[in-house]
Amino acid sequence: MDLLSDRLSRIKPSPTIAMTGRAATLRAQGRDIIALSAGEPDFDTPLHVRDAAKAAIDAGHTRYTAVDGTPSLKRAICRKFSRENGLDYTPSQITVGTGGKQILFNALMATLNEGDEVIIPAPYWVSYPDMVLLAGGSPVIVECGLDQGFRLTSHALEAAITPRTKWLILNSPSNPSGTGYDHAALRALTDVLLRHPQVWILTDDIYEHLVFDDFQFATPAQVEPRLKDRTLTMNGVSKAYAMTGWRIGYGAAPEPLIRAMAVLQSQSTSNPCSISQYAAEAALTGPQDYIGQSRLEFQRRRDLVVAGLNACVGIECPVPQGAFYVYPTIRDLIGTTSAAGTPITDDEAFANALLEETGVAVVFGAAFGLSPHFRISYAASDDQLTEAIVRIRRFCEGCA
Numbered sequence: 184m185d186l187l188s189d190r191l192s193r194i195k196p197s198p199t200i201a202m203t204g205r206a207a208t209l210r211a212q213g214r215d216i217i218a219l220s221a222g223e224p225d226f227d228t229p230l231h232v233r234d235a236a237k238a239a240i241d242a243g244h245t246r247y248t249a250v251d252g253t254p255s256l257k258r259a260i261c262r263k264f265s266r267e268n269g270l271d272y273t274p275s276q277i278t279v280g281t282g283g284k285q286i287l288f289n290a291l292m293a294t295l296n297e298g299d300e301v302i303i304p305a306p307y308w309v310s311y312p313d314m315v316l317l318a319g320g321s322p323v324i325v326e327c328g329l330d331q332g333f334r335l336t337s338h339a340l341e342a343a344i345t346p347r348t349k350w351l352i353l354n355s356p357s358n359p360s361g362t363g364y365d366h367a368a369l370r371a372l373t374d375v376l377l378r379h380p381q382v383w384i385l386t387d388d389i390y391e392h393l394v395f396d397d398f399q400f401a402t403p404a405q406v407e408p409r410l411k412d413r414t415l416t417m418n419g420v421s422k423a424y425a426m427t428g429w430r431i432g433y434g435a436a437p438e439p440l441i442r443a444m445a446v447l448q449s450q451s452t453s454n455p456c457s458i459s460q461y462a463a464e465a466a467l468t469g470p471q472d473y474i475g476q477s478r479l480e481f482q483r484r485r486d487l488v489v490a491g492l493n494a495c496v497g498i499e500c501p502v503p504q505g506a507f508y509v510y511p512t513i514r515d516l517i518g519t520t521s522a523a524g525t526p527i528t529d530d531e532a533f534a535n536a537l538l539e540e541t542g543v544a545v546v547f548g549a550a551f552g553l554s555p556h557f558r559i560s561y562a563a564s565d566d567q568l569t570e571a572i573v574r575i576r577r578f579c580e581g582c583a
């Protein structure tokens with residue numbers, strides 16, 4: 184009898200975590216590596232948040248809490264939704280988990296039956312299809328190419344919906360493309376969804392605060408209140424407050440779904456870390472100027488990276504509206520051979536050759552369901568970004 188379950192064979196390890204691990208191994212071997220593969224801000228968690236965590240420890244908040252979040256954190260999340268998104272929720276419509284990742288996982292595990300379909304626009308965050316598969320559902324991938332700004336259109340959505348469709352997963356701004364859906368782009372989709380009452384919306388708003396230029400963030404339940412009773416709005420503190428390691432994410436949805444997700448959590452991890460919950464509450468209720476500062480810093484780096492990549496032979500890099508990623512195409516490099524003799528047959532070959540030959544770690548587009556592209560996370564220092572672009576430019580010039 185096999186030790187491992189059939190269920191596990193449906194999924195693979197996260198390619199972004201794998202690439203970051205490969206870069207770390209090469210660095211440990213003494214190679215000069217610039218890792219632009221990880222998806223986390225390179226800033227410190229704000230001081231008042233760290234202080235709140237220390238105070239929570241000293242006050243003895245070190246025990247189990249309510250399974251899906253303390254009442255006071257849930258109230259703070261309700262205030263956040265009201266203040267920033269114009270959405271009114273009660274604490275019983277809020278769930279808190281160990282990162283946004285657990286919220287998504289709980290929602291899919293709690294709702295999917297064998298064969299239920301989940302529409303996932305590509306390029307997508309690597310975990311969505313695998314979470315759907317693990318929960319027994321069928322991912323329905325809809326490719327949204329560069330020519331449509333990596334955005335799902337109302338036509339493509341309409342064509343993908345069947346009587347088995349249970350969820351549409353939306354992520355704006357997107358990991359990996361940085362594409363944002365403004366109010367009008369969301370309205371086009373919500374108009375379609377109004378006609379299909381069996382479809383629920385899972386909106387991953389984790390990059391809400393990292394938006395640039397004059398882009399205005401919007402979220403589906405705000406754009407179309409008639410969809411609020413079939414929307415799970417997911418968010419968290421990881422990206423907005425540089426708190427990836429604290430592991431706090433949250434969701435807002437109708438009470439029956441929230442209760443089902445809490446049952447699942449009660450039989451898996453129980454409550455998210457008590458100290459992190461106090462820290463998250465301080466982040467959501469304290470001064471918000473940190474967000475504006477990190478947004479400006481990321482926008483500056485985005486401009487540096489987009490300009491640098493567009494100056495590379497064979498690369499075309501669109502300008503993203505948010506997050507801290509760019510998703511350039513290498514269409515014109517496919518079929519060439521690198522200076523060291525590696526055939527660039529696809530984007531995975533490109534990313535591997537780039538790492539081996541120049542020490543720059545990026546993630547290949549196939550991992551996100553749309554080729555031929557690669558993703559750079561520009562949550563790195565100016566020096567690292569500038570040097571990485573020099574190396575990428577040299578690598579591309581060597582491809583013939």
Ligand SMILES: Cc1ncc(COP(=O)(O)O)c(C=O)c1O
Pocket residue numbers: 222281282283284285308354357358387389419420421427430431432
């Ligand atoms: C699109 C997207 N959703 C969710 C997450 C998970 O965030 P958390 O750290 O809150 O689990 C990430 C993290 O990389 C992400 O990029």
